[in-house]
Amino acid sequence: MNKYWFYKVGLVVVFLCFALLGEAKVKLPTLVSDGMVLQRGEPVNIWGTADPDETVNITFQKKKYKTVADAQGNWKVTLPALKVGGPYTMLINDIELKDILVGDVWVCSGQSNMELPVSRVTDRFRNEISADNDYPMVRYIKTPLLYNFHAPQADIPGISWKAMTPENVMFFSALVYFFAKDYFQKTKVPVGIINSSVGGSPVEAWISEEGLKPFPYYLNE
Structure with missing residues (x-):
């Protein structure tokens, strides 16, 4: 082996490093993923x-x-109003998102009455739940019990869209389960549910720091 061979190998390594840096991957938030429902x-x-x-x-x-990421690396594309339908696929650079529906998206929030899962009400509604819980056009995502007192978070890790199927239904909010099923039966429109609820949380916990400034007691608490 001679010095020229080492020189060529070194150039190849450098070029590969630049190529990898030039092909940085686009990253998507949790909500923009397989199985999502678009309004x-x-x-x-x-x-x-x-x-x-x-x-x-x-x-x-x-x-x-098409768009270009800004100086902080953030980007956004606004799609025009969409008609009911699906499932569709979406390609974002080299990322393929599958099983996308277009329908009605609802945000459900509150305390334990919104968080209470189907598994806790089966004794009372066993016949209905066991006989009628396969609605793949209904999708559900539940935010985890994570919080940050210093700044809003850009993403929520560890969650994904779930279809209302026998395998998933026991983890759905019971209130959401009955609402979404009834809504879909009447409209035949795909349903997306984002459940952001925390059992036992006071209403002040859902108000911004700025909004609580006139109420120092609750702000300090």
Whole structure:
């Protein structure tokens, strides 16, 4: 082996490093993932992060959209109002999202009455739950019990969209289960539920720091 061979190997390693840096991966938040439901009839935001100035290409329903990440690496694309349908796929650079529905998305929030799972009410509603709980066009995602007192969080880890199937239904909120099933039966429109509830939480915990400033006692608590 001679010095020229080592020189060539060194150049190859350098070029590979630059190539890898130039192909930084787009990252998506938890909500933008397989099985998600997009709101019908309204402009819909798709967002994420990448390297600053990186180009992001989105293909959805045979249409293409393009944007560039800002100086902080954040990007957002607004899709036009969509019609009810699915399942669809969405391509974001090299990421393929599958099983996407377009329907009505609801945010459900509150305390234990919203958090209480189907598994806790089976004694009272056993016949209905065991006989009628397979609705793959109903999707559910539950935010975990995580918090940060210093700043809003950009993402929520460790969760995913779940279809209302016999394998998943016991973990659904019971209130959400009966609501979503009834809504879908009447409308035949796909349903997406984002459940952000915490049992036993006081209403002050859901108000911003700025909103609580006129009430020092609750702010300090």
